[in-house]
Amino acid sequence: GQQLNQSPQSMFIQEGEDVSMNCTSSSIFNTWLWYKQDPGEGPVLLIALYKAGELTSNGRLTAQFGITRKDSFLNISASIPSDVGIYFCAGPHGGSQGNLIFGKGTKLSVKP
Amino acid sequence: DGGITQSPKYLFRKEGQNVTLSCEQNLNHDAMYWYRQDPGQGLRLIYYSQIVNDFQKGDIAEGYSVSREKKESFPLTVTSAQKNPTAFYLCASSVLNTGELFFGEGSRLTVL
Numbered sequence: 001g002q003q004l005n006q007s008p009q010s011m012f013i014q015e016g017e018d019v020s021m022n023c024t025s026s027s028i029f030n031t032w033l034w035y036k037q038d039p040g041e042g043p044v045l046l047i048a049l050y051k052a053g054e055l056t057s058n059g060r061l062t063a064q065f066g067i068t069r070k071d072s073f074l075n076i077s078a079s080i081p082s083d084v085g086i087y088f089c090a091g092p093h094g095g096s097q098g099n100l101i102f103g104k105g106t107k108l109s110v111k112p
Numbered sequence: 113d114g115g116i117t118q119s120p121k122y123l124f125r126k127e128g129q130n131v132t133l134s135c136e137q138n139l140n141h142d143a144m145y146w147y148r149q150d151p152g153q154g155l156r157l158i159y160y161s162q163i164v165n166d167f168q169k170g171d172i173a174e175g176y177s178v179s180r181e182k183k184e185s186f187p188l189t190v191t192s193a194q195k196n197p198t199a200f201y202l203c204a205s206s207v208l209n210t211g212e213l214f215f216g217e218g219s220r221l222t223v224l
Contacts, residue, residue: 004154033211042202042215043155088154092211099170100211102147102154
């Protein structure tokens with residue numbers, strides 16, 4: 001079945017550093033979504049990508065929809081302590097927008 | 113305020129007991145979802161519903177049941193047939209056919 005592979009699994013960085021994480025799939029996706037989950041909370045949507053090659057920003061966050069449609073990248077610039085959390089990529093399972101498949105997440109820790 | 117509410121936030125139950133988790137939304141969304149999250153894992157879809165009185169199994173539906181009698185409500189019952197029910201359960205809703213999910217704060221179920 002479809003799987004999303006996220007890397008790295010975890011990151012420990014210093015405040016102010018830039019962060020880059022990615023998500024790959026063996027099959028094509030027509031939508032990529034990035035969510036962030038704070039400890040003990042539900043995930044929150046950060047960025048949604050709908051077109052191959054699309055580059056979208058949300059404040060210090062930038063995400064790209066890979067040209068091959070099999071990958072996506074999320075970058076965070078000038079990290080701050082509140083960036084701590086788990087970042088998930090997601091895409092529609094079997095092409096159905098209503099049925100998302102999630103990666104296992106990248107856990108980000110930021111040292112002040 | 114518009115949002116999605118899950119209750120209870122924490123629940124302890126003895127093995128063999130059925131448990132029902134509540135999920136209510138006032139966002140006027142047609143679609144609602146239940147996900148399960150285990151430590152170090154991504155979110156796995158249990159059930160989803162795109163219209164009242166209709167729902168579909170997700171990837172891990174065995175041992176769970178749902179109902180959708182009202183647009184606003186999508187309760188999940190964890191039955192005694194679920195072999196490993198201890199987990200963090202997340203409810204979400206969305207506009208139909210979009211992957212832009214709004215999540216509740218989650219319910220943590222511990223089976224003793």
